Amino acid sequence: MKCEDVSKELIPYLDRRANSALRMEVEDHLATCPACHARAEEFRRVWTTLDEAPLVEPSLGFDARLRERIAAEPGPRWFHWLLPQPRLALSLALLLAMGLWVVKYSPSARQEDAAVVKPQDFDAVKDLGVIENLDVLSKFDALSELAPVASAQPPAQPDNSQPSQPNNGGGGDM
Amino acid sequence: MTSSDVQLMLDVKAGDDASFNVLLRKYRTPLVNFLFRMVRDTATAEDLAQEVFLRVYRARKDYSPSAKFTTWLFRIATNLALNSIRDNRRHALDVPIDAPADEDAPRREIPDREARIDERLMERDRSDMIRRAVGSLPEKQRVAVLLHKYEEMDYAEIAKILNCSESALKSLLFRAYETLRVQLAPLVSQPVAHRAGERRPI
Numbered sequence: 001m002k003c004e005d006v007s008k009e010l011i012p013y014l015d016r017r018a019n020s021a022l023r024m025e026v027e028d029h030l031a032t033c034p035a036c037h038a039r040a041e042e043f044r045r046v047w048t049t050l051d052e053a054p055l056v057e058p059s060l061g062f063d064a065r066l067r068e069r070i071a072a073e074p075g076p077r078w079f080h081w082l083l084p085q086p087r088l089a090l091s092l093a094l095l096l097a098m099g100l101w102v103v104k105y106s107p108s109a110r111q112e113d114a115a116v117v118k119p120q121d122f123d124a125v126k127d128l129g130v131i132e133n134l135d136v137l138s139k140f141d142a143l144s145e146l147a148p149v150a151s152a153q154p155p156a157q158p159d160n161s162q163p164s165q166p167n168n169g170g171g172g173d174m
Numbered sequence: 175m176t177s178s179d180v181q182l183m184l185d186v187k188a189g190d191d192a193s194f195n196v197l198l199r200k201y202r203t204p205l206v207n208f209l210f211r212m213v214r215d216t217a218t219a220e221d222l223a224q225e226v227f228l229r230v231y232r233a234r235k236d237y238s239p240s241a242k243f244t245t246w247l248f249r250i251a252t253n254l255a256l257n258s259i260r261d262n263r264r265h266a267l268d269v270p271i272d273a274p275a276d277e278d279a280p281r282r283e284i285p286d287r288e289a290r291i292d293e294r295l296m297e298r299d300r301s302d303m304i305r306r307a308v309g310s311l312p313e314k315q316r317v318a319v320l321l322h323k324y325e326e327m328d329y330a331e332i333a334k335i336l337n338c339s340e341s342a343l344k345s346l347l348f349r350a351y352e353t354l355r356v357q358l359a360p361l362v363s364q365p366v367a368h369r370a371g372e373r374r375p376i
Contacts, residue, residue, distance in 0.1 A: 042355050053324075062223075063202070070228065
């Protein structure tokens with residue numbers, strides 16, 4: 001242990017609050033360092049000298065004066081419970097603000113808002129059957145049988161040489 | 175069996191004024207002495223001690239035993255003393271130059287009829303010199319020495335009151351005792367016969 005280290009541990013050593021390991025280290029140093037040893041002795045004498053400082057006693061009226069002051073303190077009033085408690089008021093205000101924020105900006109609230117703003121979305125409910133069967137309907141091929149007749153037969157050219165026959169709706173030979 | 179300070183304070187919180195009186199009787203003298211050594215004026219020290227107890231009483235409803243009672247008590251006292259010292263420093267220029275010094279304030283000591291006058295004068299001189307030496311320490315060092323030497327608080331408690339680390343406190347105490355060693359050198363070199371009531375040897 002060096003002199004600088006001892007200077008920090010000297011007071012705990014002298015007032016016997018240092019642990020035994022630290023005490024031994026300080027003692028080892030004091031045994032080999034006359035300057036620190038002399039300082040430690042002077043500190044001991046300073047400590048003893050400080051005991052000479054006189055004690056003062058509180059005046060005889062100390063307690064009575066304090067009791068008077070305590071008696072003059074405003075006590076709890078009947079309307080005390082009505083007075084706002086700052087911490088409670090702050091908590092309630094924060095709670096209210098959070099509640100409003102949740103109601104206004106939460107996702108569910110926004111969905112509800114959207115539902116209100118777009119009533120036409122309810123029309124989709126009416127077409128629910130169509131939507132559910134959209135796949136089937138889109139692949140529905142019932143008209144495809146008529147399609148070749150309509151699409152493969154070019155429009156009939158008027159032939160003046162032959163008498164026109166009424167189209168009976170039947171398909172031609174294919 | 176005596177209740178602990180914390181239990182007494184919890185009783186005060188519950189409305190037991192008798193417990194407050196127990197705390198008052200226990201700590202009024204240590205507090206007045208601590209404050210007297212801080213502000214070096216008996217009347218101011220008493221006023222401040224009253225204020226400390228008043229604040230304890232006012233805070234009774236919100237009291238929670240998170241630390242030792244003495245830590246709380248002396249922290250209040252330290253803050254009040256430091257504020258008072260700073261206020262006085264601000265008004266120092268208003269004090270007439272011929273105003274009596276604090277050191278001349280009457281002290282309530284039990285007179286020793288057997289002691290010879292010259293011995294008593296010498297003793298008083300020594301006491302004044304000690305008081306001046308302690309009083310001239312920087313405020314934080316003064317608090318540390320008073321709580322360490324006279325209140326015999328442990329390092330952790332003093333560090334809490336001064337809001338510093340224990341390591342910083344040890345350095346603070348070393349510097350304070352080093353200053354006192356120099357200032358009290360004339361007394362230290364010629365010790366008088368010791369009075370009763372000596373505290374823990376160092």
